[in-house]
Amino acid sequence: MSADIRPMRTPAEQALSAALEQIPAGSGRLSDLRRSAARSFNEHGLPHRRIEEWKYTDLRTILREAVPVAGPAGVAQADAAAKLLAGAAVRRIVVANGAVVRELSDLDGLEEGLSVVTLADAIAKGRDVLSRLAGLSPSRYDAALALNTALAGDGVVIEVAAGAQIERPIHIAHVFVGDAPAASYARSLVVVGDEAHATVVETFEGPAGIAYQANAATEHYVGDRAHLDVVRIQVQGDAAVNLSTVLFEVGREAQVHDFVFTSGAAVARTSLYGNLIGDDSHVAFNGAVLLKGRQHNDTTLFVDHQVPGCESRELFKHVLDDSSRGVFQGKIVVRQAAQKTDGRMMSRALVLGDNAEMDNKPELEIFADDVQCGHGATCGAIDEDLLFYLQARGIPLKEAQSLLVQAFVGEAIETVEHDGVRDALIEQAEAWLKARA
Amino acid sequence: MPAVQETVEQVRSIDVDQYKYGFFTDIESEKAAKGLTEETVRFISAKKGEPEWLLEWRLDAFRRWQTMQEPEWARVSYPRIDYQDLYYYAAPKAKEGPKSIDDIDPEILATYEKLGIPLRERDALLGIESTGGSKVAVDAVFDSVSVATTFKEELAKAGVIFMPISEAVREYPELVKKYLGSVVPVTDNFFATLNSAVFSDGSFVYVPKGVRCPMELSTYFRINERNTGQFERTLIIADEGAYVSYLEGCTAPMRDENQLHAAVVELVALADAEIKYSTVQNWYPGDKDGKGGIFNFVTKRGDCRGDRSKISWTQVETGSAITWKYPSCILRGDESRGEFYSIAISNGYQQVDSGTKMIHLGRNTTSRIIAKGIAAGHSDNTYRGLVSAHRKATGARNFTNCDSLLIGDKCGAHTVPYIESKNSSAQFEHEATTSKISEDQMFYCRQRGLSDEEATALIVNGFVKDVLQQLPMEFAVEAQKLISVSLEGSVG
Numbered sequence: 001m002s003a004d005i006r007p008m009r010t011p012a013e014q015a016l017s018a019a020l021e022q023i024p025a026g027s028g029r030l031s032d033l034r035r036s037a038a039r040s041f042n043e044h045g046l047p048h049r050r051i052e053e054w055k056y057t058d059l060r061t062i063l064r065e066a067v068p069v070a071g072p073a074g075v076a077q078a079d080a081a082a083k084l085l086a087g088a089a090v091r092r093i094v095v096a097n098g099a100v101v102r103e104l105s106d107l108d109g110l111e112e113g114l115s116v117v118t119l120a121d122a123i124a125k126g127r128d129v130l131s132r133l134a135g136l137s138p139s140r141y142d143a144a145l146a147l148n149t150a151l152a153g154d155g156v157v158i159e160v161a162a163g164a165q166i167e168r169p170i171h172i173a174h175v176f177v178g179d180a181p182a183a184s185y186a187r188s189l190v191v192v193g194d195e196a197h198a199t200v201v202e203t204f205e206g207p208a209g210i211a212y213q214a215n216a217a218t219e220h221y222v223g224d225r226a227h228l229d230v231v232r233i234q235v236q237g238d239a240a241v242n243l244s245t246v247l248f249e250v251g252r253e254a255q256v257h258d259f260v261f262t263s264g265a266a267v268a269r270t271s272l273y274g275n276l277i278g279d280d281s282h283v284a285f286n287g288a289v290l291l292k293g294r295q296h297n298d299t300t301l302f303v304d305h306q307v308p309g310c311e312s313r314e315l316f317k318h319v320l321d322d323s324s325r326g327v328f329q330g331k332i333v334v335r336q337a338a339q340k341t342d343g344r345m346m347s348r349a350l351v352l353g354d355n356a357e358m359d360n361k362p363e364l365e366i367f368a369d370d371v372q373c374g375h376g377a378t379c380g381a382i383d384e385d386l387l388f389y390l391q392a393r394g395i396p397l398k399e400a401q402s403l404l405v406q407a408f409v410g411e412a413i414e415t416v417e418h419d420g421v422r423d424a425l426i427e428q429a430e431a432w433l434k435a436r437a
Numbered sequence: 438m439p440a441v442q443e444t445v446e447q448v449r450s451i452d453v454d455q456y457k458y459g460f461f462t463d464i465e466s467e468k469a470a471k472g473l474t475e476e477t478v479r480f481i482s483a484k485k486g487e488p489e490w491l492l493e494w495r496l497d498a499f500r501r502w503q504t505m506q507e508p509e510w511a512r513v514s515y516p517r518i519d520y521q522d523l524y525y526y527a528a529p530k531a532k533e534g535p536k537s538i539d540d541i542d543p544e545i546l547a548t549y550e551k552l553g554i555p556l557r558e559r560d561a562l563l564g565i566e567s568t569g570g571s572k573v574a575v576d577a578v579f580d581s582v583s584v585a586t587t588f589k590e591e592l593a594k595a596g597v598i599f600m601p602i603s604e605a606v607r608e609y610p611e612l613v614k615k616y617l618g619s620v621v622p623v624t625d626n627f628f629a630t631l632n633s634a635v636f637s638d639g640s641f642v643y644v645p646k647g648v649r650c651p652m653e654l655s656t657y658f659r660i661n662e663r664n665t666g667q668f669e670r671t672l673i674i675a676d677e678g679a680y681v682s683y684l685e686g687c688t689a690p691m692r693d694e695n696q697l698h699a700a701v702v703e704l705v706a707l708a709d710a711e712i713k714y715s716t717v718q719n720w721y722p723g724d725k726d727g728k729g730g731i732f733n734f735v736t737k738r739g740d741c742r743g744d745r746s747k748i749s750w751t752q753v754e755t756g757s758a759i760t761w762k763y764p765s766c767i768l769r770g771d772e773s774r775g776e777f778y779s780i781a782i783s784n785g786y787q788q789v790d791s792g793t794k795m796i797h798l799g800r801n802t803t804s805r806i807i808a809k810g811i812a813a814g815h816s817d818n819t820y821r822g823l824v825s826a827h828r829k830a831t832g833a834r835n836f837t838n839c840d841s842l843l844i845g846d847k848c849g850a851h852t853v854p855y856i857e858s859k860n861s862s863a864q865f866e867h868e869a870t871t872s873k874i875s876e877d878q879m880f881y882c883r884q885r886g887l888s889d890e891e892a893t894a895l896i897v898n899g900f901v902k903d904v905l906q907q908l909p910m911e912f913a914v915e916a917q918k919l920i921s922v923s924l925e926g927s928v929g
């Protein structure tokens with residue numbers, strides 16, 4: 001049986017296992033969680049292309065080099081590194097190399113009903129909310145999440161009390177600071193009470209030319225009739241590896257809008273898991289991915305309709321230049337109880353570079369009969385007719401292409417509700433196009 | 438085809454109880470010893486009087502098969518198959534090979550007549566005159582051997598070779614040697630390798646340059662013996678500018694134990710050639726509790742080897758306990774075209790995991806996939822497909838449409854497409870939907886006096902129309918009936 005054959009462990013796997021050995025012995029739920037995650041990693045190792053969920057992103061090959069865990073970052077350097085949304089009307093919390101930098105973080109003067117603490121503090125003080133940490137887990141072993149659970153020591157814990165309406169977006173700015181390759185792990189937890197409303201923005205940035213590895217995971221619990229907007233902006237340095245795991249549990253009649261913008265990192269993987277456990281909720285997972293050079297980005301989405309009457313919408317747009325590679329794997333599962341489900345998933349790719357590659361795998365798995373589900377996937381070059389139309393009106397080729405690309409990704413970006421954040425995203429997309437021209 | 442009133446009364450009973458072709462022909466047969474060893478392979482090869490090279494080819498496949506493992510990625514579950522508890526060869530006993538139709542055991546002739554396949558050309562023609570249809574040449578495969586091939590002379594006049602593959606090995610060894618295993622290599626997958634080792638019979642078709650085959654060719658597969666696997670191998674070659682349309686039908690007796698069917702079909706289309714391959718698969722699906730039925734593990738692949746060649750697969754899958762098949766096209770020649778039209782219906786405890794692969798290698802190649810899945814009862818129906826464009830496949834185009842219809846709340850419909858584009862000029866479109874028959878449609882039909890069953894049949898027929906239109910006329914009528922029967926009892 002092949003299941004009994006253990007492949008050779010790569011140097012990176014050995015180094016990671018060694019790092020997992022260093023987990024301090026302790027008692028209690030958190031220590032148990034860490035040890036059990038470390039055990040699963042030791043058992044399964046890094047995923048490779050024979051593992052269906054990682055078919056297009058072979059981490060065993062990508063993470064060939066073992067890098068040490070990053071040390072603490074200087075305040076001034078962290079401040080200089082956190083450029084995204086600087087000056088915007090947001091509550092900023094800076095997480096540098098996987099640890100919250102208090103001096104740069106807006107942890108005081110919280111609105112009524114809002115609690116923001118660091119994960120380290122929450123652990124030190126034994127906060128009740130920690131019982132929900134690692135409470136959401138995918139049905140199958142996920143190496144990125146297991147490593148995060150085992151190794152992340154800090155992050156942000158956000159609680160919004162029932163009924164609280166938090167207008168100001170909470171911005172978690174993840175930055176990497178350093179001039180040598182290192183690995184960082186951050187774990188965050190967002191709990192939104194019944195009928196509450198909040199916006200959470202997570203950004204990821206770091207220096208160019210350094211092969212650092214960032215691993216961040218965030219769990220979101222959304223209460224009944226609550227409303228949560230999440231925006232993630234990933235513009236990591238061009239040599240970085242970025243692994244993100246985002247999990248949601250959505251209550252009755254709740255609304256969740258998640259948006260992922262990606263234009264950074266050499267290799268990036270975002271795993272999104274949505275568990276719909278309350279009737280009649282509405283969730284949307286949207287994204288825009290702009291890649292060039294030899295960048296590789298994998299978005300893997302798993303939406304699990306467990307209860308009746310929920311609506312899910314997914315729209316992902318990829319723009320692929322040069323020899324970049326985009327991967328979209330989306331799976332909608334509709335369980336037998338989830339009658340009246342309405343699910344629509346769309347993945348569209350615009351291929352600009354001759355050697356760019358797009359791999360689409362939209363999946364439906366349906367066990368209930370009274371449902372409406374569909375998915376679509378397209379990929380192709382810019383429509384020649386549209387280019388001709390614009391050129392005939394005196395617009396140069398490059399500009400015409402830019403206009404069309406803007407319109408293409410604009411459809412996805414427009415789904416972001418918060419004006420300031422949406423403007424920042426449009427700016428990012430424009431900057432990407434300008435760099436191309 | 439609206440369902441009749443009696444079926445409304447048996448609303449909860451499932452169609453699989455009504456399998457029409459479940460009878461067994463009691464006929465003395467000759468079998469290889471149970472189990473699979475090198476001896477079995479040698480026995481089959483000797484029975485067929487095969488040349489040395491083919492025996493070596495089989496033995497090579499057998500040795501490789503021993504090192505391989507059964508694939509587990511498909512969304513089907515079944516008890517482990519004991520490959521040593523099967524007969525790999527069963528043939529109706531005959532003194533010598535039948536020289537003419539009159540030498541064939543009358544029991545077998547009667548069997549085919551019961552299945553509606555007249556093997557006497559005289560009868561076949563009579564049938565045609567009364568229905569006004571066109572001529573169809575039939576190769577009838579009974580367990581492991583081909584028992585009759587009709588209209589051979591008439592086809593020979595046109596230069597078309599249509600005969601059992603075991604005869605072709607003797608009469609046209611150079612053609613068989615050149616093409617056998619060139620589309621589905623010996624080591625392609627577990628079941629194809631098994632087939633390569635023990636294949637017993639099947640059809641061989643060669644259409645020479647520029648010839649348009651004067652009639653439809655067809656093969657009718659029948660599994661009769663107990664505990665016997667059927668491993669047929671079909672090889673169809675359309676030389677430059679040739680055209681052939683080929684039909685395939687299958688049935689088996691009703692039995693409590695599962696039976697294995699692992700076929701390999703290879704199609705080769707040279708420049709400007711066209712092959713149209715249609716299947717109506719109605720193997721025994723098991724009883725209403727999911728007991729028995731055929732395990733259908735089939736590897737079908739077509740190679741558009743020449744420029745502007747075309748291969749089109751059409752399938753209506755209503756039978757089998759488990760269907761595991763992915764008729765594929767390798768679009769190697771420039772401007773070649775691949776098509777896949779499929780209706781897969783599952784009821785009772787059937788499991789279907791089927792789809793296609795369109796592999797674009799040549800320039801300006803196009804492909805189209807239309808797959809309709811209908812799940813009822815406790816069944817699972819999966820579409821699994823791959824569309825890929827190689828770096829050099831500039832201008833590749835694909836359109837895919839997969840729709841699933843669910844009837845009842847205990848069944849499942851799944852879609853697993855892989856769409857991989859490696860160059861910027863490729864243009865791929867994929868769309869898939871899953872829904873149930875809408876209340877509005879049912880209401881509209883009921884208002885006009887149709888019963889629930891009639892309305893369902895009408896709507897389902899509309900749902901699968903795109904695919905049915907691709908079938909040759911004789912088959913389309915048959916398929917339409919089959920669809921209604923398969924879904925009888927699923928409403929309510």
